[in-house]
Amino acid sequence: MAFIPIRFRIDTGTLRLEASAWGDPAQPVVVLVHGYPDNRHVWQAVAQELAARFHVIAYDVRGAGASDAPPNVADYRLERLADDFIAVIDAVSPNRPVHLVGHDWGSIQGWEFVTDPRLYGRIASFTSCSGPSLDYAAQSLRQGGRRQKGQWTATLRQALASWYIVFFHIPKLPEWHWRLWLGRHWPTWLRMTEGLHTAANPTQTADGVQGLRLYRANFRARLRAPRDRRPHAPIQVIVPTRDRYVRPALTEDLGLWVAQLWRRQIDAHHWLPLAQPQRMAAMVGEFVDHIGGAPASPALERARVTSEAAKIS
Template structure:
């Protein structure tokens, strides 16, 4: 990406604020609300602007909605760690759904922590009628991860234990984010300035667009990890969904390993799986590819015939 993200949007977004509990969430919309709605949920340490390259490529086909999750961008930033629990993040999603598509279900697309948090809603039977489909990129359900880790430990098979050990190594940043004060200090003392260099060197992105909220997004977003990881990993719940799921697995992801999704057909029987030759931020590195996959999947769920590549991506139910 050589251009600023702001210049990639198809037209100025319509911004509004949606109330969720006592918080205000910044919500951005593009396109005709009469078209099928795609709701985009960003990860850490990003905000809604990370979706602009994708929005540019899907403009005209869909009503596109993105929002800054609590703690990010222009949305409110609670100071208490407990205010970042998954159940509250799910309530935020419901508030956005009620505001932007109260009558029709949306097609949900999420990356990284956006995907982690929206699994909470996708696996909630009460929201089944509100979500037409789900495209998940590099973000597993934490309960599924907890179950996967238990299975690996109990199997005592060398390969299974190696997969577990490898993922634990890849998750080094999670341990760091649980340290008191140090992650926040790092973002204040230069982390925001160094972040584009990290994306260039690790993800191979050219000239990542600057994020004026980067230091704030990083500082507040660490509470997502502190509020949710330990409970879900050590006391995982059985979380199933009948929502059609398109799983996108970047093969060069340095943080989320592909073995984490081995048992997903057990939890999501209506599953399509695609592998992308990209890193964790595939949505920035290959937005054209991602736009095509989302368009194919959503169109099929809405009644069109499946493309050849989509038929190949269909996974057998367990």
């Protein structure tokens, strides 16, 4: 059965966000947050899979798709993105906690949401894919003096994989790259690097250019001053082992901070929502069901992490 998405807009008080909804509003709510340089349409196939059992919401993050794009870099700080998420769930699920799913920058945002005291009790679970907590990643790097040789090798690999972050901080050059070449050839890039065949996105150049503000507003600030914040919801981390942008080692230390943690490694590249939507939807559904009281699947049983944070708490 195909579900026709319902488009609607959310007024946050400072800007408007474009959103889509699938499925029965009476069912548990799953909110999907996209990454860079995507918009909400990256979730189309995943949402179709989930909509049979859940009320699914996907929205264009500020600066992407049909949502408003504030001009200032400071407007893209994680705190402002959390304001947007609060406006979204106030509109679609004011009286029930939601299940949050994030990919890439949507996942980076998700770590902000799930540690924001304002959202305590509003998030029932968080599934993170290919997007680390900037605070935990920075704290992990600061613990370098206690690292073994193998851990240093993994850190070096992640640094090499993150070359594009340095490039994105160069004034004007990344913008011109998007306008002159990458915006038109993004499907070619995905085909060459991920083996994906995707349709052209009419807002791709704008999504790429405006989304650069996410990096410039947050990376240096969090690396300089990471915060010690703990999640207030159970977390499932999906780790594609062939991710060329976020290496698996970046999530290996999460048990230091996350008390309720499931970490699932899968043989996949970075753009899991596009490459394997059925599989991603199945993992989200299994986790949501388990948090709701269903027995854990064998895969979830194997993925459960005995964390240091749980021992402390």
